[in-house]
Amino acid sequence: xxxxxxxxxxxxxxxxxxxxxxxxxxxxxxxxxxxxxxxxxxxxxxxxxxxxxxxxxxxxxxxxxxxxxxxxxxxxxxxxxxxxxxxxxxxxxxxxxxxxxxxxxxxxxxxxxxxxxxxxxxxxxxxxxxxxxxxxxxxxxxxxxxxxxxxxxxxxxxxxxxxxxxxxxxxxxxxxxxxxxxxxxxxxxxxxxxxxxxxxxxxxxxxxxxxxxxxxxxxxxxxxxxxxxxxxxxxxxxxxxxxxxxxxxxxxxx
Numbered sequence: 001x002x003x004x005x006x007x008x009x010x011x012x013x014x015x016x017x018x019x020x021x022x023x024x025x026x027x028x029x030x031x032x033x034x035x036x037x038x039x040x041x042x043x044x045x046x047x048x049x050x051x052x053x054x055x056x057x058x059x060x061x062x063x064x065x066x067x068x069x070x071x072x073x074x075x076x077x078x079x080x081x082x083x084x085x086x087x088x089x090x091x092x093x094x095x096x097x098x099x100x101x102x103x104x105x106x107x108x109x110x111x112x113x114x115x116x117x118x119x120x121x122x123x124x125x126x127x128x129x130x131x132x133x134x135x136x137x138x139x140x141x142x143x144x145x146x147x148x149x150x151x152x153x154x155x156x157x158x159x160x161x162x163x164x165x166x167x168x169x170x171x172x173x174x175x176x177x178x179x180x181x182x183x184x185x186x187x188x189x190x191x192x193x194x195x196x197x198x199x200x201x202x203x204x205x206x207x208x209x210x211x212x213x214x215x216x217x218x219x220x221x222x223x224x225x226x227x228x229x230x231x232x233x234x235x236x237x238x239x240x241x242x243x244x245x246x247x248x249x250x251x252x253x254x
Contacts, residue, residue: 030054031082032112033061037186038078040149045120051113054082060108061115064180064210065122067103070147070194071160076123077188079180080115083108085209089117099145099162100194106210138163142223143171144193151175154191156227164195171226172196174217181210192217193226 030053038044054061062083067076088108093101107117146159153159154173164171173193180186192215200219206212220226 031059031061031110033080033082034063034113034115035081036078037081038076039186039188040075040077044078044080044118049080052082057084058082060085060087060110061113062106062108062181062210063115063118064106065104065118066178066180066188066211066213067123068147068178068190068192069102070100070192071145071162072099073147074123075147075149075188075190077178077180077186078118079186080118081181081185083182083210085182088209090208100147104206104211106208108210137166139166139169141169141171141195141221143195144173144224144226145195147190147192147194149188149190151191154193156224159193161224162195168195168197170196170198170200170219170221171224172200172217172219173226174202174215176204176213176215176217179212184212 032051032053035050035052036044036048042048060083061081062085063078063080065076065078067074085108087110088106091103091105093103103122105118105122107115109115141164142161143164144154144156144159145162146154148154148158171193172195173191175189175191177190178188180188196219202216202218204213204215
């Protein structure tokens with residue numbers, strides 16, 4: 001009898017452990033990821049972070065952030081959570097001129113709560129990329145300058161007026177969207193006006209496993225020319241860049 005009871009106890013103890021091992025080996029036990037959504041609203045602050053369990057076929061913890069900055073004003077979008085895909089870890093910062101830049105970071109991993117690399121520090125431009133404005137030589141070109149998530153934020157009444165540096169002597173205005181996640185779970189729409197160099201493009205897009213960005217716009221020469229015409233169209237484009245292919249996330253500009 002004692003031996004029988006001992007066998008029953010051992011079975012009760014061993015079977016759950018064996019079952020857990022099998023489930024782990026087969027990937028049935030859920031991966032856990034930090035989860036948040038932020039569209040320029042602080043939704044990924046530490047006190048708003050959650051933890052979610054990934055259901056099949058979601059197999060990675062994703063975190064992605066994009067930051068667009070013009071004259072020290074930013075718009076940004078961040079996503080953390082479960083997604084479908086493969087391992088990824090990419091980051092880049094591009095400077096279109098000394099006062100505007102784009103930043104993007106994507107990280108996908110497959111361990112519990114591993115999506116911790118993207119923090120609010122990424123919203124700020126790396127010190128190594130910063131250029132002192134005191135050394136810039138101004139041109140005679142003036143442009144409206146702004147970035148916002150509504151068209152009104154970039155209206156002539158709300159946009160700043162800046163004198164462009166000599167290496168960015170034309171005006172640009174455009175609008176675009178950035179979608180993060182394979183299902184475009186977070187989408188940021190934005191409007192932008194700024195100084196630009198003479199290789200200004202009228203279309204820009206980024207296509208990657210977890211990022212889809214599309215921006216269209218136009219350029220012009222003449223003080224404060226980057227404003228909407230009464231019919232809603234842009235002023236005539238003076239410069240359109242030739243086809244350029246950049247080697248990151250299949251970036252293409254034309």
